[in-house]
Amino acid sequence: MVVMPVVNQAKCNGCGLCIDVCGLKAIVRVGSKVTVIEMEKCSWCIQCEIVCPTGAITCPYEIVFEEHPKTDSRSVLSPIAFL
Numbered sequence: 001m002v003v004m005p006v007v008n009q010a011k012c013n014g015c016g017l018c019i020d021v022c023g024l025k026a027i028v029r030v031g032s033k034v035t036v037i038e039m040e041k042c043s044w045c046i047q048c049e050i051v052c053p054t055g056a057i058t059c060p061y062e063i064v065f066e067e068h069p070k071t072d073s074r075s076v077l078s079p080i081a082f083l
């Protein structure tokens with residue numbers, strides 16, 4: 001199952017904020033308002049969902065972190081899809 005943000009094209013107003021906020025350039029514009037998220041670039045950070053003023057982007061997953069006690073750090077283990 002592919003887990004990634006979902007764009008509701010009917011709600012998108014073409015403002016481009018999601019494109020600006022995505023540091024990995026995973027979102028591209030198609031036409032005047034539609035954005036497409038490139039699965040292979042997306043890191044599931046949810047910044048696009050947070051910045052979208054119309055609620056057009058939803059991230060239907062939660063992130064599971066892997067703890068690294070020796071280095072006191074953590075990294076993304078995997079995204080888990082909501083049911």
Ligand code: SF4
Binds near residue numbers: 013015051053055056
């Ligand atoms: S931030 Fe939301 S409304 Fe703006 S271009 Fe992206 S998906 Fe569309």
Ligand code: SF4
Binds near residue numbers: 005026045
């Ligand atoms: S979740 Fe993060 S990396 Fe993926 S498209 Fe949104 S802003 Fe870009």
